[in-house]
Amino acid sequence: MGWYFKWKTCSNTKKWVNIHNRVGIEKVFILGGGKITLDEYKLIKKLKINYEYFKIERRFLGDGKTKINNNTLSDKIGITYNKILYSSLT
Numbered sequence: 614m615g616w617y618f619k620w621k622t623c624s625n626t627k628k629w630v631n632i633h634n635r636v637g638i639e640k641v642f643i644l645g646g647g648k649i650t651l652d653e654y655k656l657i658k659k660l661k662i663n664y665e666y667f668k669i670e671r672r673f674l675g676d677g678k679t680k681i682n683n684n685t686l687s688d689k690i691g692i693t694y695n696k697i698l699y700s701s702l703t
Contacts, residue, residue: 626653638662645669646693654697666697
């Protein structure tokens, strides 16, 4: 669910970046994720926000219908597999 800024919808990314710019975010928890999560991770690194990453295995692909039958972790976890470090240095 988005909200509106100047009569245009805003993404969740824009919401938390605005919050960070106003009051600061101490830590972000990343739970698995796809391409958007990977883009947000890059932004988290750029803004120097501490984070903690948890690999979460999916049972279905993004369409919610196609079962993942492959046994490789990269397929089960998705695009973030081995692209995000477990946690930032604090």
